Amino acid sequence: MALAPIPSVIGTGLSIPGADIDTDEIIPARFLKCVTFDGLGEAAFYDSRYEEDGSPKDHPMNDERFAGASILVAGINFGCGSSREHAPQALYRFGLRTVIAESYAEIFFSNSTNLGMPCVTASGENLKTLRAAVNANPDLVITLDLETLEARFGEQVIPVAIPESARGALVQGRYDQLAELLEDEDGVHATAATLPYFAKA
Amino acid sequence: MITMGKTLYDKVWEAHTVRTLSNGQTQLLIGTHLIHEVTSPQAFGMLRDLNLGVRYPDRTFATVDHIVPTDQFEEPFADPLADEMIRELKKNVEKFGIKYFDLKSGKQGIVHVVGPEQGITQPGTTIVCGDSHTATHGAFGAIAFGIGTTQVRDVLATQTLAMAKTKVRRINVEGELGPGVYAKDVILHIIKLLGAKGGIGYTYEYGGSVFDKFSMEERMTVCNMSIEGGARCGYVNPDGKTVAYLKGRPYVPAEGDAFDEAAARWLSFASDADAEYDDVVDIRAEDIEPSVTWGTSPDHGVFINETIPDPADLDSEDERKVITDALTYMKLDAGAPIKGTKVDVAFLGSCTNGRLSDFREVAKYLAGHKVADGVKAIAVPGSQVVATICENEGIAEVFRQAGFEWRGAGCSMCLAMNPDKLIGDQLCASSSNRNFKGRQGSPIGRTVLMSPVMVAAAAVAGEVADAREVFAVGSTSAAV
Numbered sequence: 001m002a003l004a005p006i007p008s009v010i011g012t013g014l015s016i017p018g019a020d021i022d023t024d025e026i027i028p029a030r031f032l033k034c035v036t037f038d039g040l041g042e043a044a045f046y047d048s049r050y051e052e053d054g055s056p057k058d059h060p061m062n063d064e065r066f067a068g069a070s071i072l073v074a075g076i077n078f079g080c081g082s083s084r085e086h087a088p089q090a091l092y093r094f095g096l097r098t099v100i101a102e103s104y105a106e107i108f109f110s111n112s113t114n115l116g117m118p119c120v121t122a123s124g125e126n127l128k129t130l131r132a133a134v135n136a137n138p139d140l141v142i143t144l145d146l147e148t149l150e151a152r153f154g155e156q157v158i159p160v161a162i163p164e165s166a167r168g169a170l171v172q173g174r175y176d177q178l179a180e181l182l183e184d185e186d187g188v189h190a191t192a193a194t195l196p197y198f199a200k201a
Numbered sequence: 202m203i204t205m206g207k208t209l210y211d212k213v214w215e216a217h218t219v220r221t222l223s224n225g226q227t228q229l230l231i232g233t234h235l236i237h238e239v240t241s242p243q244a245f246g247m248l249r250d251l252n253l254g255v256r257y258p259d260r261t262f263a264t265v266d267h268i269v270p271t272d273q274f275e276e277p278f279a280d281p282l283a284d285e286m287i288r289e290l291k292k293n294v295e296k297f298g299i300k301y302f303d304l305k306s307g308k309q310g311i312v313h314v315v316g317p318e319q320g321i322t323q324p325g326t327t328i329v330c331g332d333s334h335t336a337t338h339g340a341f342g343a344i345a346f347g348i349g350t351t352q353v354r355d356v357l358a359t360q361t362l363a364m365a366k367t368k369v370r371r372i373n374v375e376g377e378l379g380p381g382v383y384a385k386d387v388i389l390h391i392i393k394l395l396g397a398k399g400g401i402g403y404t405y406e407y408g409g410s411v412f413d414k415f416s417m418e419e420r421m422t423v424c425n426m427s428i429e430g431g432a433r434c435g436y437v438n439p440d441g442k443t444v445a446y447l448k449g450r451p452y453v454p455a456e457g458d459a460f461d462e463a464a465a466r467w468l469s470f471a472s473d474a475d476a477e478y479d480d481v482v483d484i485r486a487e488d489i490e491p492s493v494t495w496g497t498s499p500d501h502g503v504f505i506n507e508t509i510p511d512p513a514d515l516d517s518e519d520e521r522k523v524i525t526d527a528l529t530y531m532k533l534d535a536g537a538p539i540k541g542t543k544v545d546v547a548f549l550g551s552c553t554n555g556r557l558s559d560f561r562e563v564a565k566y567l568a569g570h571k572v573a574d575g576v577k578a579i580a581v582p583g584s585q586v587v588a589t590i591c592e593n594e595g596i597a598e599v600f601r602q603a604g605f606e607w608r609g610a611g612c613s614m615c616l617a618m619n620p621d622k623l624i625g626d627q628l629c630a631s632s633s634n635r636n637f638k639g640r641q642g643s644p645i646g647r648t649v650l651m652s653p654v655m656v657a658a659a660a661v662a663g664e665v666a667d668a669r670e671v672f673a674v675g676s677t678s679a680a681v
């Protein structure tokens with residue numbers, strides 16, 4: 001599966017602060033009633049963005065100034081809770097292409113990597129700086145560079161981090177690992193053959 | 202040469218390693234793959250697009266739980282979207298020859314209740330499901346964790362996953378739990394101590410005398426909520442109780458030599474006495490009291506006789522904001538007692554506490570009591586098997602007599618993808634696992650997590666209450 005390499009993401013930012021933003025908040029359960037991921041973008045953060053009667057709330061994702069943003073600046077333990085891949089899918093389909101946060105829940109991180117949406121971490125201090133810059137200037141162009149592991153914006157540069165296995169996969173366009181997993185079929189059967197609970201196939 | 206002992210995690214990982222991948226991750230063989238209607242249809246769609254099949258169809262097991270109505274058992278369902286998802290699952294399992302515990306099987310239920318009940322969940326295995334509460338199966342000494350839909354596709358197509366090993370934290374709980382203190386209180390306490398993100402990067406190994414004494418169902422309750430503590434995976438080492446629980450279940454080897462051999466193998470996966478851990482945490486059972494949550498994260502817990510935290514007592518501005526936001530959402534007062542908070546709904550069920558022992562334990566106390574006026578109380582068995590036994594033992598009737606609605610099996614109000622939902626800002630005393638904003642179906646609905654007996658006490662009192670006072674609770678644990 002040849003995929004486009006993702007050496008960097010360049011675009012404007014959008015900031016959603018707060019700790020422990022869970023996947024129920026990113027995509028409420030009622031929107032999981034679907035047999036494909038299409039159309040999830042509009043439901044991203046739905047209950048934070050809309051009142052019960054459907055009128056929009058004051059939320060950065062409803063704010064015209066941040067329309068078209070591709071870089072989400074988040075907080076600590078972003079994406080915790082349910083394993084639903086609908087969460088990163090909804091953010092991706094909303095138009096976001098990367099997340100910069102202090103830390104992530106693991107399943108959210110791996111789901112995001114698998115779909116080619118890098119999730120990098122930055123220190124709390126540096127996130128504050130970035131957040132302030134984004135809010136002060138919604139048109140500010142941010143470059144997330146996965147080769148040099150830094151985020152550049154205006155005159156500033158902040159270091160970011162991401163596990164090497166994920167970084168390598170993203171910059172080489174190998175983040176969908178299915179092709180490699182399909183390769184060694186004999187190896188899979190051989191391992192299965194050592195395990196009595198595996199039905200002999 | 203001195204060799205270090207190994208943890209169960211190391212042993213199971215080694216036994217299932219196929220090879221090292223180019224990015225340094227392990228290609229890990231998955232022994233058991235559980236699927237349900239919400240996170241599998243997109244994965245089957247991806248398989249179709251790629252023209253791929255299912256490599257080991259007999260290692261995949263399906264059921265319906267998340268969106269199944271609990272008061273309607275005949276298809277088509279009133280909700281056309283729910284109906285479509287269930288039809289999609291049926292189509293996929295038929296096409297690929299996957300075992301499906303459907304509504305007519307008498308065995309349908311929440312995937313994490315069905316697996317153990319059928320003996321599909323076994324020690325020394327790897328188990329995945331597109332659901333974060335897959336850690337429940339770790340109670341049997343399996344490496345079990347939740348995965349995303351793209352990974353569901355990978356497992357269907359290859360029976361493997363690309364994974365990196367985690368660190369292992371041993372959590373010892375030693376001593377005697379007091380009367381009315383349950384497995385749910387133990388895990389809520391652990392999460393409160395270590396935080397909702399304390400487990401990131403770790404697998405939790407639970408042990409100590411409290412876990413030795415726990416029944417399999419109590420171990421499941423604790424392992425279930427590992428993810429609420431940030432750990433993707435949590436387990437208890439297999440022992441005599443594990444073997445006894447599995448004996449005679451449909452998917453384990455037949456009793457006799459085959460079973461004895463399997464049992465010996467299962468036990469061999471237990472962590473060695475000299476195993477090294479990346480971290481060890483010791484907790485005294487005597488320090489744990491019946492617990493409830495007051496906020497919107499599972500680590501927002503207090504003992505029933507404590508007060509709700511006051512942000513003013515905190516030094517960190519960030520923490521003050523988190524707590525203030527949570528209290529605003531919950532419409533609760535800083536510094537006030539949690540006991541006495543008015544309850545609108547009582548929900549007893551879910552993969553955390555919807556098992557037979559939970560209903561049996563509550564029934565012991567509920568007989569002769571009535572749900573308070575104005576409280577809607579629903580009891581949702583975790584599986585059809587649980588439901589049937591509860592009918593036969595007269596447990597269902599105890600619940601009905603007390604004023605509970607007795608429902609069919611499913612996830613129900615744990616995540617409210619079926620018609621069971623909170624309305625407006627109703628406050629729910631819930632035996633489930635998540636108190637996130639909007640989790641129980643209303644964007645402004647409020648959830649207070651607690652043990653099943655505490656849910657029953659809240660239903661009867663009409664407010665968050667100490668079950669030890671409402672029922673004069675005297676025993677420590679449900680016999681299973």
Ligand code: SF4
Binds near residue numbers: 267311616
């Ligand atoms: S009962 Fe709740 S937590 Fe468990 S599988 Fe169902 S929805 Fe998920």
